[in-house]
Amino acid sequence: MKRTHKLAIAFVVLLIILIKFGLGGNQDHIESNQSLTEDKVQVTNQKRISPADKIDLHAYSEYTKESFPKLYEVVGDDGLKKLFQHDMESAYKVAERSDCDRVIYSAYSEKSNYPSKIISFVRCQNGNIFDVSNENVEKR
Structure with missing residues (x-):
């Protein structure tokens, strides 16, 4: 097998692993961080009212x-x-x-x-x- 084919297969395998374990598992964490960030913005905006x-x-x-x-x-x-x-x-x-x-x-x-x-x-x-x-x- 040529070197470029091995690299392409390794890339696809790595991408599958990242999607299955890395990105998919972090989706709840990402949404939770978004919610926390929105809450911080609201509190900050409330504090800015002099x-x-x-x-x-x-x-x-x-x-x-x-x-x-x-x-x-x-x-x-x-x-x-x-x-x-x-x-x-x-x-x-x-x-x-x-x-x-x-x-x-x-x-x-x-x-x-x-x-x-x-x-x-x-x-x-x-x-x-x-x-x-x-x-x-x-x-x-």
């Missing part, structure tokens, strides 16, 4: 003297800026929580006692509402 991505672009409105004249009388220009900043920080704190799917509104709460205690209320799309005062976040 709190800022969970806040609606229109979740808060800027306070102005014209739109909030009574509040302006109490807090002044600097106070309106502090309240707006507090609303934004409060929305971010609530967006970090797992029990808030998406922040849709954050605003000054009348429970506040400016300047000693600023409270913002934050509403989530799933209906949860939170009162945020400094580091304290309370679910209503």
